[in-house]
Amino acid sequence: MSVFDGLRFRMVSSPIHRLDPRAKFFFVCVMFVIAVLFNQLLPLIVLFLIQMPLVFVAGVQREWIRSLRGALFLAVMIFVINFVFAYLSPGGIQGIEPPVDTLPEYLMLFENSFALTLRFVVLIESFSVFFLTTSPDHLGLALEQSHVPYEFCFAFTTAVRFVPVLAEEAQTIMDAQKARGLELERGNFIKRIRNYIPILIPLIVNAIRRSLELAETMESRAWGATEKRTNLYVLRLKKPDYVLVMMSILMLVLAVYVRLFLPVPPLVVILQI
Amino acid sequence: MIEVKDVSFTYVNGVEALRGVSLTIRDGEFVAIMGQNGAGKTTLVKHFNGLLKPTRGEILVDGVNTRKVSVATLARKVGFVFQNPDHQLFCETVEDEVAFALRNFGFEEKTIKKRVAWALNLLDLTEYRETSPFMLSGGERKRVALASVLAWNPKVVILDEPTIGQDQKQKERLRQFIIQLTAQQKTVIIVTHDVEFVAECNPHVVLMAQGEIVAEGGAKQMLTNPDLVTKASIVPPQITQIFLELADLGLPTDLIDIHEAREALLNFLGVNS
Ligand SMILES: Nc1ncnc2c1ncn2[C@@H]1O[C@H](COP(=O)(O)OP(=O)(O)OP(=O)(O)O)[C@@H](O)[C@H]1O
Ligand SMILES: [Mg+2]
16 A cells, blocks of 8 residues: 555645646656666666655655655566566677676676666656645646546546545455454465455445445536536646746757767766776 | 553554553443544554554453454454445355355354354344345345354454444344343443444443543443533433433433333322332
């Protein structure tokens, strides 16, 4: 559940929270694209560090660290899998002449796997900053004002809104089944996965039941009766938003330029190890 | 015997749900825990089977510290029926549902059959043996949840809000059934807002407010004391309310029982019964 904790919005006011969700989303997308453009360690470290000030200005360090901790397991998996498979067939990795047998080659392999892991961490980092500083309501508003059909906006905001509810419910269900003698940590691997059935079924059934109820209550309150909806709050891009967008575009251009015309040497080479 | 020794509990989000609670519940006792929403009732009873461990202080169940044993071990002795049955029902048939805990505790198939039949009969569910629990009504689902806990015959039975959604007949059955359990020297602990039900059952009442125990004592003493009921934000039973209104006439105000009330009125009117 800790991954969800990292995405749980808490209402506070900071310059980052006040930014327009569209500008922030653009920034996140740019981060995403740049992270995918590079698979060398150096630019990914830069990407990771660039976002740190945002976290501190927004004052969401605690939640942010929690979300990273939640992603730890996946990150380790990504590292191990990359390391093992690249070891088995290291073709294509800069500076390695298969087979991998010298120390520099091992270091290179390590750097490569670590870079790919860091790419995942950067993605998690930017999404978590986005969700931690953007209220679901603003997000829905932003979608609506980007001319996304209202049904989709509504479905989206509802889904986001129910994530913490589901997480809490999962905890209660776990407690209820433990009280009936269920031991999640018992048995071999297969048995352990099967242990989760008594938790997943009530969770899914309740989610479906709740969505049907939600639909009924909405219909009974005349949802969709007026074709053209108006909003009390209208989002407007302000100066800081333009600054963020401009900076994002600049970074993107720079990144594309570096990717196309400048070779990025591995850290191992730069540090002369 | 359950001994609660100066227990405090704080949730991870910082909510201080219990503050220095001390309480002793003897074997065969029938206890009702009452108090406003958010008073900490559910939090307190979740400590009795080890689902929550105290932040400060300790809980002894038959002399065993709940910190030292697993929930599954404690659950064998302390059965807990959650407020919402939808948090635990997941099997294809009512029968399997009731057998779930028995299988977890490693009972033999022959015993399981006998216990399941017994529990279904006890809660008037035999006709639904082969039905899916999801097809039942809310009140029936609640009884399935109850049956699934009573089936393993725990020494202590905790019921969170057992009367919600039950019709008068089922409430009366529940009352009979609690009397039966206490007659077998089982401890029954209910968490409830249903003052009328408490007035009928006449248990030992524990009043809670803001994470503390405000007072405890006999149902009559607790429910007829205007100061205490205000503190715990509950409303006295209707009979008591009438007699409180009539206090000026010199009628007694400490009545919660219909028969006592009838006697008092007849006395007052000078009619011999
Ligand atoms: N899982 C949780 N995480 C954080 N805080 C919680 C959690 N569960 C309960 N609380 C908080 O702890 C306090 C006590 O809650 P609890 O559920 O024990 O109250 P209760 O007396 O059972 O109320 P009710 O009558 O509504 O069932 C409340 O302020 C509640 O908001
Ligand atoms: Mg409760």
